[in-house]
Amino acid sequence: MKNSFLTGTVSISDALIPNVSTNIDFRDFLGAVMVRWGINRNNYRVGPGLYAVGTPGPESDVFVTANYKLSFDALRKNLSGENGWILVLDTKGINVWCAAGKGTFGTKELVNRIKLVSLGKIVSHKRLILPQLGATGVAAHKIKEETGFNVLYGPVGASDIKRFIRDGYRADKQMRRVTFGFKDRIKLRLELSCTGNNCEIGRWMCCRNS
Numbered sequence: 001m002k003n004s005f006l007t008g009t010v011s012i013s014d015a016l017i018p019n020v021s022t023n024i025d026f027r028d029f030l031g032a033v034m035v036r037w038g039i040n041r042n043n044y045r046v047g048p049g050l051y052a053v054g055t056p057g058p059e060s061d062v063f064v065t066a067n068y069k070l071s072f073d074a075l076r077k078n079l080s081g082e083n084g085w086i087l088v089l090d091t092k093g094i095n096v097w098c099a100a101g102k103g104t105f106g107t108k109e110l111v112n113r114i115k116l117v118s119l120g121k122i123v124s125h126k127r128l129i130l131p132q133l134g135a136t137g138v139a140a141h142k143i144k145e146e147t148g149f150n151v152l153y154g155p156v157g158a159s160d161i162k163r164f165i166r167d168g169y170r171a172d173k174q175m176r177r178v179t180f181g182f183k184d185r186i187k188l189r190l191e192l193s194c195t196g197n198n199c200e201i202g203r204w205m206c207c208r209n210s
Helices: 026-036 069-077 096-102 107-116 132-137 140-147 158-166 182-195 199-208
Strands: 006-012 015-020 049-053 061-066 084-089 127-130 150-153
Touching (some): 069 158, 084 107, 107 140
Parallel strands (some): 061 127
Antiparallel strands (some): 006 015
16 A cells, blocks of 8 residues: 555664654545455555654654554554654554454564564663553563563553553553443444454454554
8 A cells, every 4th residue: 555644754773764644644534444344454554663753762652553554543643742653563464452362463573573673772761552452462571581671551542642651651440441432333333244254343443542
């Protein structure tokens, strides 16, 4: 797919990191609609690697997500006004929740991706913020042992990320709760009617999460 979300590059530690917009444009919207109808679903993904939001520096937070584009879009949209790094894992175009169960959003891939992008040379801290729904696939102690990075689990909803950071990287009970509002139920019903695949529950859930 054409990466309309790319806006340029950020130079840091002799590396050029792609910079992404936090705006969801018409092409993003249209792509999301098509995916919900089962069109181009298997190819709706972004390239794994490191991306920049805003003008991040060595102290900026690192957010980890899947390369399913709806998951990626939900994260970048909710980082509007922030400076940070997005580390995208190669989950084969599968959302965080399902990929955690399949092992592609997992310890091995996260360790590998940290090393491939030389994350230790990009940031001066050791914080990784992962989506809560990816916890089943990642052994935090192994990440610490093999890379030195500490795993912090963020909120269920990407919309709570800014508050999570503002509250000192702490999530309250509301941030940990999975909810289904009226609009959410309509979207879920549409996806299930298009695919009949139970994993779409997970796919949809992680569309609104990092």
